[in-house]
Amino acid sequence: MNTTRFYRNLSDWDLIVQVLHWDGALHERAPWPIVWGAFCLGDGFGKMTGAELRELNTGFDWSHVRDSSESALVDMAAFLRKKLPEILRAGGSS
DSSP: OOHHHHHHTSOHHHHHHHHHSTTSTTTTTSOHHHHHHHHHTOOBTBSOOHHHHHTSGGGOOHHHHHTOOHHHHHHHHHHHHHHHHHHHHHTTOO
């Protein structure tokens, strides 16, 4: 199975963890605008703008992802699936 298909087939939560969590396999590979774009789709702290989120804990607090609603997680995962080719190209993977 190729790498893109492997990540595309992960559950929504597993894909989010792989890209957004500091321990995720794709976290270091993913370009920051993609990480931030997915993070901003979360609603763990309520629906906030990117500017409002940046003011919290220097901008990135995992609990915002962890505590997001199911619909926000679905949106985050859909965004990341769309960006997978770009993430994998940035990391030199196929």
